[in-house]
Amino acid sequence: MQAFEYARPSTVQEAVSLLGNSWEDANLLAGGTDLLSLMKDYIHTPKRLVSLKGIKELEGIRKSAGGLRIGALVTLEELLRNPDVRKEYPSLAAAARGVASPQMRNMGTVGGDLCQRPRCWYFRLGFGLLAKGPNGESLVPSGDNRYHAIFNNRGPAYFVSASSFGPPLVALGATVNLVSPSGTRELPVEKFFVAPATENARENVLAPNEILTEILVPPAAGVRNATYEVRQKMALDYPLATASVALRMRGNTVASARIVLGHVAPVPWRAQAAEKALTGKTLNAAAIEEAAKAAVQGATPLSMNGYKVQLASVAVKRALEEAAQART
Amino acid sequence: MKKKKPEPGVTRRGFIRGVGLGSGVAGAGILETEAAAAPAVQVVGPGPAQVTLKVNGKQHTLNLEPRVTLLDALRDHLNYTGAKKVCDRASCGACTVIVGGKAVYACNMLAIEAQGQDIQTVESLSSGNKYHPLITAFVENDAQQCGFCTPGFVMAAKAFLEQNPNPTYEEVKAGLGGNLCRCGTYIGLRNAVLQAAKQMKGAANG
Numbered sequence: 001m002q003a004f005e006y007a008r009p010s011t012v013q014e015a016v017s018l019l020g021n022s023w024e025d026a027n028l029l030a031g032g033t034d035l036l037s038l039m040k041d042y043i044h045t046p047k048r049l050v051s052l053k054g055i056k057e058l059e060g061i062r063k064s065a066g067g068l069r070i071g072a073l074v075t076l077e078e079l080l081r082n083p084d085v086r087k088e089y090p091s092l093a094a095a096a097r098g099v100a101s102p103q104m105r106n107m108g109t110v111g112g113d114l115c116q117r118p119r120c121w122y123f124r125l126g127f128g129l130l131a132k133g134p135n136g137e138s139l140v141p142s143g144d145n146r147y148h149a150i151f152n153n154r155g156p157a158y159f160v161s162a163s164s165f166g167p168p169l170v171a172l173g174a175t176v177n178l179v180s181p182s183g184t185r186e187l188p189v190e191k192f193f194v195a196p197a198t199e200n201a202r203e204n205v206l207a208p209n210e211i212l213t214e215i216l217v218p219p220a221a222g223v224r225n226a227t228y229e230v231r232q233k234m235a236l237d238y239p240l241a242t243a244s245v246a247l248r249m250r251g252n253t254v255a256s257a258r259i260v261l262g263h264v265a266p267v268p269w270r271a272q273a274a275e276k277a278l279t280g281k282t283l284n285a286a287a288i289e290e291a292a293k294a295a296v297q298g299a300t301p302l303s304m305n306g307y308k309v310q311l312a313s314v315a316v317k318r319a320l321e322e323a324a325q326a327r328t
Numbered sequence: 329m330k331k332k333k334p335e336p337g338v339t340r341r342g343f344i345r346g347v348g349l350g351s352g353v354a355g356a357g358i359l360e361t362e363a364a365a366a367p368a369v370q371v372v373g374p375g376p377a378q379v380t381l382k383v384n385g386k387q388h389t390l391n392l393e394p395r396v397t398l399l400d401a402l403r404d405h406l407n408y409t410g411a412k413k414v415c416d417r418a419s420c421g422a423c424t425v426i427v428g429g430k431a432v433y434a435c436n437m438l439a440i441e442a443q444g445q446d447i448q449t450v451e452s453l454s455s456g457n458k459y460h461p462l463i464t465a466f467v468e469n470d471a472q473q474c475g476f477c478t479p480g481f482v483m484a485a486k487a488f489l490e491q492n493p494n495p496t497y498e499e500v501k502a503g504l505g506g507n508l509c510r511c512g513t514y515i516g517l518r519n520a521v522l523q524a525a526k527q528m529k530g531a532a533n534g
């Protein structure tokens with residue numbers, strides 16, 4: 001990797017002041033599990049790394065009446081072991097458990113997971129986020145697109161959002177705090193992820209001089225939530241398709257539903273037709289079946305990833321079945 | 329670096345930040361555009377800087393560029409060659425060492441970030457012809473074929489057993505989920521960890 005300067009501030013303010021206005025100036029280093037790989041491949045070539053590891057205020061999980069506060073530096077392992085997460089947010093625990101490597105869970109942070117770059121192999125091989133070939137057209141539609149998007153894939157972006165935590169956090173209505181020299185903004189996780197329209201844009205709204213400091217998840221009381229992941233391998237790989245659900249119940253009736261698919265679009269993908277199909281229904285096998293079908297309505301698979309349509313539908317079905325059995 | 333027009337209401341400091349790096353910096357940063365005013369955070373590199381690592385109980389002071397990973401520091405600068413460099417992308421486990429009691433991939437941790445913590449490598453598990461129960465168990469259970477992934481598996485297993493002294497087969501399987509063996513000796517590996525668990529408990533009780 002290219003040589004760089006290194007700084008280890010102890011406050012968010014110091015960290016922000018060490019960043020620059022372009023991604024080439026400085027990058028934030030959390031667990032390093034994604035960033036250092038990108039740097040070894042010269043996909044990221046920052047002149048400076050600003051380590052977050054010395055910043056105490058970015059640590060810790062705290063539950064209050066307002067919900068759950070997860071510091072950006074909380075590791076996936078800490079999240080998985082947290083009793084409140086296990087009990088009230090099974091959809092987050094499942095996402096953490098899905099990253100099956102203990103070493104990855106010990107090093108990787110929740111903030112880093114949300115900010116990790118897409119795994120699209122064109123991107124990772126240096127063709128850029130929009131995977132453009134010599135004549136400016138995306139290589140994905142006519143290339144090897146088996147792991148690419150089946151929704152929101154009419155270009156220019158075809159990759160899938162990589163984070164396992166995106167979908168459950170969107171389903172739970174979580175927000176993130178972003179701090180930059182001009183202050184703090186709080187944003188729904190749903191608005192944090194974006195499908196880039198140009199090669200200079202990114203897959204989220206972070207500015208180069210901005211730090212994701214914490215994640216705020218609303219209280220889970222009365223919210224049945226679950227995540228189901230379909231994976232080809234049991235470890236050291238990403239899911240093929242996932243579904244996260246959060247259901248507010250009135251007795252046995254679904255008062256409101258959020259159903260979010262993962263690894264099927266450049267962003268965590270709200271399956272609004274499925275949400276609508278389920279709302280007002282009794283949560284039984286027939287309603288679940290109908291929602292699972294509705295979830296993949298309008299999918300536009302590419303030449304090699306039609307299989308994902310069925311996987312996503314099954315993921316919705318199984319996530320809803322799990323939520324139906326939950327007691328909250 | 330592209331210059332941006334200052335927006336209305338932006339201070340000079342903010343503007344300078346807009347065209348370069350922030351200024352909360354002390355030392356000889358290559359990128360500053362303004363002398364440090366407020367918080368002084370030390371910036372080191374890109375050239376070598378002093379890095380102190382505590383490996384298997386012993387302190388070593390090295391002069392390393394910040395880009396040197398813990399794995400390269402161990403192998404190339406300290407001659408601890410047990411941890412192996414295979415994928416070098418946090419995707420195989422051959423470089424697993426224990427830092428601060430936790431199994432980590434040494435390939436994706438900067439050496440400079442591992443300072444102030446206990447670093448354990450596979451070399452710490454034998455002295456002379458005395459072996460840690462895990463090593464004996466690996467031999468007795470045919471837990472390797474070519475052996476290249478072995479040091480990583482042994483260290484992952486050690487960290488796992490410290491957290492789970494009495495594991496089931498399924499727990500061992502999950503506990504080794506961060507390591508790959510291309511020879512496919514997983515059955516032997518899992519049995520070795522179960523055997524070591526029994527022996528280590530026996531030792532603790534005895």
Ligand SMILES: Cc1cc2nc3c(=O)[nH]c(=O)nc-3n(C[C@H](O)[C@H](O)[C@H](O)COP(=O)(O)OP(=O)(O)OC[C@H]3O[C@@H](n4cnc5c(N)ncnc54)[C@H](O)[C@@H]3O)c2cc1C
Binds near residue numbers: 098104
């Ligand atoms: C083999 C393998 C399998 C994996 N499987 C999965 C999986 O199934 N699901 C999944 O979700 N992930 C998976 N991962 C990814 C892994 O979880 C992430 O690499 C990890 O969580 C990133 O966290 P980190 O702290 O190491 O981030 P880093 O590598 O330190 O940083 C990642 C990026 O985020 C930026 N960043 C980090 N923290 C912040 C912050 N607080 N504010 C702003 N920017 C920040 C960095 O600048 C960098 O660009 C896998 C990775 C590998 C190698």
